[in-house]
Amino acid sequence: MGKSLARNFASKNIRTAVYNLPFKGEENVVADFVAQYSDSNFLSANDLPDFIQKLETPRCILLMIKSGDPVDEMIEKLLPHLDSGDMIIDAGNSLFKDTIRRFEDLKEEEIEFVGMGVSGGEEGALKGPSIMPAGSSFAERRLMPMLEKIAAQADGQPCVRWVGNDGAGHFIKMVHNGIEYADMQLLAEAYAIGKNVHNHSNSQIADELEQWKSTLHNSYLLDITIDILRYKENGESLLEQILDVAGHKGTGLWTVQEALSLGVPVPTIMAALNERILSGHGAREYPPSEGVPEGRGWNFHSNQTPPPVSPSEGGHVALGQCLGLFLLARLIALAEGFDLIKSAAKKYDWQIDMAAVAQLWRGGCIIRSDMLKLVIEAFEKEPDAPHLLATQTISDFIKNEIGDVSAPFGEIAKMGVPLPALSAAMNYYKTLNASYLSINLIQAQRDYFGAHTYRRLDDRDSAFHTEWK
Numbered sequence: 422m423g424k425s426l427a428r429n430f431a432s433k434n435i436r437t438a439v440y441n442l443p444f445k446g447e448e449n450v451v452a453d454f455v456a457q458y459s460d461s462n463f464l465s466a467n468d469l470p471d472f473i474q475k476l477e478t479p480r481c482i483l484l485m486i487k488s489g490d491p492v493d494e495m496i497e498k499l500l501p502h503l504d505s506g507d508m509i510i511d512a513g514n515s516l517f518k519d520t521i522r523r524f525e526d527l528k529e530e531e532i533e534f535v536g537m538g539v540s541g542g543e544e545g546a547l548k549g550p551s552i553m554p555a556g557s558s559f560a561e562r563r564l565m566p567m568l569e570k571i572a573a574q575a576d577g578q579p580c581v582r583w584v585g586n587d588g589a590g591h592f593i594k595m596v597h598n599g600i601e602y603a604d605m606q607l608l609a610e611a612y613a614i615g616k617n618v619h620n621h622s623n624s625q626i627a628d629e630l631e632q633w634k635s636t637l638h639n640s641y642l643l644d645i646t647i648d649i650l651r652y653k654e655n656g657e658s659l660l661e662q663i664l665d666v667a668g669h670k671g672t673g674l675w676t677v678q679e680a681l682s683l684g685v686p687v688p689t690i691m692a693a694l695n696e697r698i699l700s701g702h703g704a705r706e707y708p709p710s711e712g713v714p715e716g717r718g719w720n721f722h723s724n725q726t727p728p729p730v731s732p733s734e735g736g737h738v739a740l741g742q743c744l745g746l747f748l749l750a751r752l753i754a755l756a757e758g759f760d761l762i763k764s765a766a767k768k769y770d771w772q773i774d775m776a777a778v779a780q781l782w783r784g785g786c787i788i789r790s791d792m793l794k795l796v797i798e799a800f801e802k803e804p805d806a807p808h809l810l811a812t813q814t815i816s817d818f819i820k821n822e823i824g825d826v827s828a829p830f831g832e833i834a835k836m837g838v839p840l841p842a843l844s845a846a847m848n849y850y851k852t853l854n855a856s857y858l859s860i861n862l863i864q865a866q867r868d869y870f871g872a873h874t875y876r877r878l879d880d881r882d883s884a885f886h887t888e889w890k
């Protein structure tokens with residue numbers, strides 16, 4: 422991604438010097454890169470002091486390296502060569518709390534530190550990523566004109582916003598990734614329904630998902646899912662040859678950890694993370710005993726996909742009829758993410774414009790989608806809305822365009838296919854909309870065994886305790 426960003430800067434006539442630490446096997450990376458793109462007139466350097474020497478002052482150094490210790494080590498290497506007013510930009514997927522610490526430490530050294538989320542993978546970095554920078558207003562004035570040139574464009578605007586101070590940029594990128602996990606898992610569940618409920622081929626599923634493109638489902642992740650479903654190797658679907666164990670690099674985990682510690686529920690995102698973890702769980706190595714119902718998926722004993730579900734069992738629920746259901750679930754994943762950003766903004770004192778965040782995710786990033794147009798509209802009309810689902814725009818959309826999804830959800834849910842993210846999203850939605858929850862029983866149980874007290878409907882401000890026996 423570093424190489425792609427460098428090429429992107431150079432293509433916008435921003436003079437760029439490049440450097441890579443000469444790790445074993447990477448000694449020629451810079452020389453080869455500079456030679457390959459000689460038209461870009463990159464400045465290259467033999468060593469770190471030479472690199473720093475070549476930069477105009479005040480210097481602006483962008484790091485695109487592994488998050489964690491390597492960032493601290495790199496800052497330590499750079500510091501002795503820097504002068505007051507120089508700027509370091511960390512464009513990797515760093516933990517926002519590390520960014521807050523680095524921002525404070527470097528302030529003491531009079532070095533500007535910018536934590537900058539960048540999304541879009543290598544291609545996005547080259548052609549136009551979505552960029553989430555944060556730092557001082559001085560850094561903002563200096564950097565934004567350059568970032569606006571290299572960012573993706575959507576709806577006539579660059580997909581970059583100065584999102585706040587210290588760790589805000591990396592926080593928003595982290596939440597972006599949490600939503601990415603949920604969105605990917607939901608599409609995987611749509612694939613599971615097509616495959617395991619209807620026994621459709623991957624190209625049939627791709628055809629069905631193609632229909633979704635004319636709706637707010639239209640998104641980068643839907644596009645790549647269709648491409649993947651259609652991809653063949655030696656005449657066979659490559660997807661079917663891929664081991665069903667998913668990895669993760671940690672940003673989804675951070676999203677869930679931070680959400681839980683802030684007291685923000687993100688069940689759809691959490692279900693997506695859990696499913697990745699569960700996919701690699703050792704317990705999956707042990708087949709259930711013969712006769713134990715296995716659910717509808719690959720049959721453990723015969724390694725066969727089950728026959729399609731008959732119409733009487735609910736097999737008439739085609740993927741097309743699940744369009745609204747999945748639309749709602751994807752909207753809920755976004756709502757969870759924005760809810761988390763709102764809470765974090767309060768805790769960390771960031772002034773975050775929600776509509777601006779939705780706008781910068783409209784292009785260049787992995788979760789770019791047409792649904793974000795609706796989110797922008799909702800937050801533009803009600804910037805201080807307590808929750809995305811509580812805005813008039815979204816309520817009207819759900820009422821008029823999605824309607825009641827309980828029937829298709831009920832039908833699919835009984836098919837035995839694991840649908841963790843879809844179920845989590847539906848439960849979140851139902852819980853938010855329930856006039857009264859059975860959670861009163863939890864309060865009674867807590868009071869029963871721990872005298873934790875409860876409040877009453879007829880006296881909400883007092884604490885009550887009952888000797889239950």
Ligand code: 6PG
Pocket residue numbers: 514539540541542598601668669670671672673786787
């Ligand atoms: C992006 C991506 C990118 C990467 C993540 C997720 O916005 O360009 O989110 O940051 O794909 O590292 O990776 P994992 O799925 O491995 O956690």
